[in-house]
Amino acid sequence: xxxxxxxxxxxxxxxxxxxxxxxxxxxxxxxxxxxxxxxxxxxxxxxxxxxxxxxxxxxxxxxxxxxxxxxxxxxxxxxxxxxxxxxxxxxxxxxxxxxxxxxxxxxxxxxxxxxxxxxxxxxxxxxxxxxxxxxxxxxxxxxxxxxx
Amino acid sequence: xxxxxxxxxxxxxxxxxxxxxxxxxxxxxxxxxxxxxxxxxxxxxxxxxxxxxxxxxxxxxxxxxxxxxxxxxxxxxxxxxxxxxxxxxxxxxxxxxxxxxxxxxxxxxxxxxxxxxxxxxxxxxxxxxxxxxxxxxxxxxxxxxxxxxxxxxxxxxxxxxxxxxxxxxxxxxxxxxxxxxxxxxxxxxxxxxxxxxxxxxxxxxxxxxxxxxxxxxxxxxxxxxxxxxxxxxxxxxxxxxxxxxxxxxxxxxxxxxxxxxxxxxxxxxxxxxxxxxxxxxxxxxxxxxxxxxxxxxxxxxxxxxxxxxxxxxxxxxxxxxxxxxxxxxxxxxxxxxxxxxxxxxxxxxxxxxxxxxxxxxxxxxxxxxxxxxxxxxxxxxxxxxxxxxxxxxxxxxxxxxxxxxxxxxxxxxxxxxxxxxxxxxxxxxxxxxxxxxxxxxxxxxxxxxxxxxxxxxxxxxxxxxxxxxxxxxxxxxxxxxxxxxxxxxxxxxxxxxxxxxxxxxxxxxxxxxxxxxxxxxxxxxxxxxxxxxxxxxxxxxxxxxxxxxxxxxxxxxxxxxxxxxxxxxxxxxxxxxxxxxxxxxxxxxxxxxxxxxxxxxxxxxxxxxxxxxxxxxxxxxxxxxxxxxxxxxxxxxxxxxxxxxxxxxxxxxxxx
Numbered sequence: 001x002x003x004x005x006x007x008x009x010x011x012x013x014x015x016x017x018x019x020x021x022x023x024x025x026x027x028x029x030x031x032x033x034x035x036x037x038x039x040x041x042x043x044x045x046x047x048x049x050x051x052x053x054x055x056x057x058x059x060x061x062x063x064x065x066x067x068x069x070x071x072x073x074x075x076x077x078x079x080x081x082x083x084x085x086x087x088x089x090x091x092x093x094x095x096x097x098x099x100x101x102x103x104x105x106x107x108x109x110x111x112x113x114x115x116x117x118x119x120x121x122x123x124x125x126x127x128x129x130x131x132x133x134x135x136x137x138x139x140x141x142x143x144x145x146x147x148x
Numbered sequence: 149x150x151x152x153x154x155x156x157x158x159x160x161x162x163x164x165x166x167x168x169x170x171x172x173x174x175x176x177x178x179x180x181x182x183x184x185x186x187x188x189x190x191x192x193x194x195x196x197x198x199x200x201x202x203x204x205x206x207x208x209x210x211x212x213x214x215x216x217x218x219x220x221x222x223x224x225x226x227x228x229x230x231x232x233x234x235x236x237x238x239x240x241x242x243x244x245x246x247x248x249x250x251x252x253x254x255x256x257x258x259x260x261x262x263x264x265x266x267x268x269x270x271x272x273x274x275x276x277x278x279x280x281x282x283x284x285x286x287x288x289x290x291x292x293x294x295x296x297x298x299x300x301x302x303x304x305x306x307x308x309x310x311x312x313x314x315x316x317x318x319x320x321x322x323x324x325x326x327x328x329x330x331x332x333x334x335x336x337x338x339x340x341x342x343x344x345x346x347x348x349x350x351x352x353x354x355x356x357x358x359x360x361x362x363x364x365x366x367x368x369x370x371x372x373x374x375x376x377x378x379x380x381x382x383x384x385x386x387x388x389x390x391x392x393x394x395x396x397x398x399x400x401x402x403x404x405x406x407x408x409x410x411x412x413x414x415x416x417x418x419x420x421x422x423x424x425x426x427x428x429x430x431x432x433x434x435x436x437x438x439x440x441x442x443x444x445x446x447x448x449x450x451x452x453x454x455x456x457x458x459x460x461x462x463x464x465x466x467x468x469x470x471x472x473x474x475x476x477x478x479x480x481x482x483x484x485x486x487x488x489x490x491x492x493x494x495x496x497x498x499x500x501x502x503x504x505x506x507x508x509x510x511x512x513x514x515x516x517x518x519x520x521x522x523x524x525x526x527x528x529x530x531x532x533x534x535x536x537x538x539x540x541x542x543x544x545x546x547x548x549x550x551x552x553x554x555x556x557x558x559x560x561x562x563x564x565x566x567x568x569x570x571x572x573x574x575x576x577x578x579x580x581x582x583x584x585x586x587x588x589x590x591x592x593x594x595x596x597x598x599x600x601x602x603x604x605x606x607x608x609x610x611x612x613x614x615x616x617x618x619x620x621x622x623x624x625x626x627x628x629x630x631x632x633x634x635x636x637x638x639x640x641x642x643x644x645x646x647x648x649x650x651x652x653x654x655x656x657x658x659x660x661x662x663x664x665x666x667x668x669x670x671x672x673x674x675x676x677x678x679x680x681x682x683x684x685x686x687x688x689x690x691x692x693x694x695x696x697x698x699x700x701x702x703x704x705x706x707x708x709x710x711x712x713x714x715x716x717x718x719x720x721x722x723x724x725x726x727x728x729x730x731x732x733x734x735x736x737x738x739x740x741x742x743x744x745x746x747x748x749x750x751x752x753x754x755x756x757x758x759x760x761x762x763x764x765x766x767x768x769x770x771x772x773x774x775x776x777x778x779x780x781x782x783x784x785x786x787x788x789x790x791x792x793x794x795x796x797x798x799x800x801x802x803x804x
Contacts (some may be wrong), residue, residue, distance in 0.1 A: 092534025099527035
C-alpha cells in the first residue's frame, strides 16, 4: 500500500502542478483552461487530473489545452481534440453512453430496487402474522383431546 | 539464527492454524467437547508463534541483516531507527505477515475474552477464524515468504525512499490492517451462526464490538492516509478516489452499515439474515481490497504491479471464502426468523434506510472502482473513472443519509410518532438554516456546495445534541446533566460519532468551495495579496539536510498588518534515491490552513510559488477522529465489557 501511495509523488518533479510560466495572461481563458484541465486525466498518473499532476506528460497536455483555447476552440472542442488523440481514457468523467450507461445507472437503479425491497420488508414487519386456522384434522384431534 | 527461528515459528503457526480449523469445527459438528476445546489453546499458540515471527522479522530490520532478502530490498543502514521498524510492514511480505498476525491475535482475543460465548459457537468462530488464518498463512509462506535468505548478502540495503520516511504514511497501514482483519472476526461470527443455524439478540451483541473495533481502526487509518496525502502531495488534495483508497473505503462504508444493522439484531431480533449477509460482504470487501492493492490489476499501468501469481492466489481466497459463505447463506438464511414487529415509522425503519443508503453507496464505489477493468474486458473500451464520477454518483447518497440521520437517531423503537420526533428537532432545523444562510452571505461565489455542507453539518451536529437532550428525559438542567452522565456509553458513542460525521461533511464542503489558490512567480522580497493575506517571499536558500539538499524558502503571511505565520516550504532533492520531493509548509488553524509550496527558480531569478488558503481543512480529519472516538466510547459500553453479566442473563433463558 505504501508503495502504491508513494507512486503519486514518485511521478512528481519538485515542480508545481500548474506552473506560472504555463499560465495564460488572459484570466478568463486561463480559468477556462484550468476548468478543462481538471476533467482530463494525466495518463501516466493515478486518477490525477493534469491540473494537479506534476508529471512531464501532464505539463505537455496542459500546454496543449491552452494552445487550443488560445486558437479559439470551445471547451468541448478542446476535450474532443484530446479524446481523438488519446482515446476516452483521458476523460476523468466517463461519458454516459453505450456500455458506460451501466456504470452511471447502476447506483440509482440499485437504490430503487433496494428501496422497493426495503418497502416490502417493512410492510411485512408491520403486523404479527396470524397463525393459520386449524386444519380439519387438527380440529378433530382437538375435539378428541378436549373430549367434546 | 533468530530469523530462522522466526521462519520456523511461522511454519509451525500454519500447522497450529490447521489444527485450530479442523478440530473445533469437526468437534462442534459431532458434539465432542474435547475436540472443541482445542480451539482455545490453539488460538493462543498461533498468536504467540506469529508474534515471535513478527518480532524476528523486526529484529532483522532493526539490525539491518541484509542476508534476509526482504531487508536488503526494503531497508538501508542510513534509515532512522523508527523507519527501520515501520519498514517491516512497508512492503508486501512484511505487511502480509502483520496481516496474519492480526488474524491470529483476533482469534486469541476471542479465546481469552469469549468466556460468555456458548462453547459450540466459540469453537466454530475459532475454527472459521483459523480457516482465514490458514488461507493467508499459506499465501504468505508459498508466494511471499518474508524470511528468505540471500546467498550473497549486499553491503547495504536498496531502499532509502525518503517519501516513506514520514509518520503519516508509516503508521496508517497497521490501523487499516486491524480494520480489514477485524472484519474477519465479524465474518467468522456470521459463518459460525449460519453453521449453527441460529442468530439471536446475544449474537448481535457479540458481533458488534468486533465490527466497532474494525470500523474505528479503518476510520483512523483512512484519516491518517488522507492527511498524509494532504500535506505531502503539494497541492492539498485529500482524497483521490483511487482504487487503493477505495479498497479501504468500501469496507469502511459496509462496516458502518453492519454496525448499525447489528443493533437491530441485538435490540429487536430483526434484520437477522441481512446482518449476516452484511458481515459476509464486509469481509468480502476487505478481501477484494487486498486483491486490488496487491495484485496490481487495477493499477497495471504502473511499474510496481505485483506478481500475477499473488493476484490469482488472492482471487482464489476471495472466491473460496465468499463462495462458501454465500452458499451456506443461501442454504440457511431462511432459518433466521425475525421476531421483532415494528411500524413503518420507527427506529428499525430508519436503520433499514441507513443500510440501504450505505450499501448502495458502497456498491457505487465498487462499480466505479472495477469499471475500467469491466469496460476493457467486456466492452473493449479503455475508460477512466475519476473523481468527478464519484463526486456525482456517490455524494447524493451521503447527502440523503445526512438528512435522515438526526431524525432516525431519535425515533423510538417499534412505533414512532413522526411529528413528535420532528418537533424535537426544530432547533436543529433552525440551526441548520442559520448556518446555511450565514455561509450563503459570507461567500462571494454562488456555489451551493459550501452552504449545503454547512446546512447538513448544522443539522447533524445540533441534531446529535437534540438526541442527547431527548435521551436525558424530562426535568431541569441539573437532572438532565446528571442523567447524561449516567447514560450508557453506547449512547454517547452514537452522539459523538454522528457529530463527527457532521464536522467532516462541513470540512469537505467548505474546503472545496472556499479554497483560494494563487500560482505565480515572485522575486525575493516581493509581497502579494492572496485571499486577504499579504504574502512576502522573504528569502530562498540552499540548505543541506542529513541526506538531502533543500531549497528552503521563507514566506511571511500577514493579515491586517499583523504577522500570522512564517512558513518555510522546501523542495528537497535526495541524491541517494535520485528523487525530488515537495515539502509544503502548512500553518494549521481551526478556521483555515495556510498552505504554501515553493517551486523552481525561473530564468529571471524569480521563484514559482503556490499559495493556498484552505478554510476549515482540519475539520475533515477532526471529524474523522471524533467519529473514531465515538466508536471507542461505544466499544467501552458496559454490555460489551461485562462478560459474566451476559452469561448469567443467558443462563436464565431456557435453551432454544
